[in-house]
Amino acid sequence: MDLKGKTVIVTGSSRGIGEAIAEAYAKRGANIVLNARKPIAEEKVAHLESYGVTVKTLLGDVSDFETAKEIVSQAKELFGSVDVLVNNAGITRDKLIMRMDEEDFDATYQVNLKGTFNMIRHALPLMLKQRAGSIINISSVVGETGNTGQANYAASKAGIIGLTKSVAREAATRGITCNAIAPGFIETEMTDVLSEKIQEQMLTQIPLKRFGKAEEVANTAVFLSENSYITGQTISVNGGMYM
Template sequence: MFKDKTVVITGSSRGIGRRLAIRFANEGANIVLNARKVIDSDLISEIESYGVKTHCVIGDVQEFESANQLITEAKEVFGSVDVLINNAGITKDMLLMRMSEEMFDDVISVNLKGTFNTIHHASKVMLKQRSGTIINMSSVIGEIGNIGQANYAASKAGVIGLTKSAAKELAARGITCNAIAPGFIETDMTDSLSEKVKEATLAHIPLKKLGNTDDIANTAIFLASQTYITGQVINVDGGMVMNA
């Protein structure tokens, strides 16, 4: 389905981003990986084992020119930017009254401004192509908020607003823009949680289990394979938001 298509994934060295890269490669896409640090050779080898090509761009998408370099290289190397997945994100949790200005600014800069930066540059390529898919990673926290995560909640709520605005602006050229809002997904971060915290979390999830990175990848592949869904937020959360 994605043979000879180019998929650009930010924050793709580990976790959800890493799984997205592998799954899209398995679907036949050429993959442009992005991270702030060196991407390990094992990931590159696994991607290329599917008979596709990969290209790595090291850079921080919160920097406007780094985001430009990412999209420019993707276009130069593969000739198109067919799918952009904005997955890069950070957390710096703290109660609101104790949260520093720097902690708030850093999270907004990576999660929200970084998403804007890549959309800004990729949309120019997609508009000329008259096609393209943008998928932004939001979070259920952006919809319901969370204690100690005012910065993260604000950034992810902003991603939802950005998604809907971009969808309206780009629709006339056949470009779709949607968001995925994961709940609690099994990653290195959730593995480090205590059993007590995990039990408390599961109590709020109707399906009584954490999601996994394939749940997110399946949703991304679905969104990238269609042309008549845009401006939507798809919760992948086991029903968590229903209990909020």
């Protein structure tokens, strides 16, 4: 897909990986719909617009089915099409399973997995009508390996991989691709607050001996959108942490 002039929705795009993904698509000339639950800084919008593209912010919680519908509907009304959907919104509620309560599990599932479903459910009919589209779902290495204290997060991210494969099969006849990206440890605000000791422990698990950069995940998303013969795949961006 030639991304110039296309419309890209990126959920959870106020910071970190989502922000980097939005910028990577803007650099390719795509118009961007930013989504988050809280207002996005005006300077971030202005930065994206400096690439000569149109940027709109549509706030809302994608875990709500009707809110997701409204986000997609407004994007279509603003730009006339929805060509790429990147489902990046996600939360963590880390606890050992013996201490995890129902709300910890449900909240994580609602945003990470159901939020991804909600956005696909409303964007896919538009893409089917267009006979073109690219869906990118952000999973996690934890969805492939599991992790102590992250049963809820791991389950939601593993679910995204299964959802991705199913959507890929259903949408392929209309030329629509659906893929997942499973990042490992990426340099973001969340990893910045970890102690030096914990960061060193993490690095022992990574053959490349460094954390990934948000831009490396973002460039993978763009690559998948530009390649119309890759679908149903989970691309690991993890420095060799899981092979």
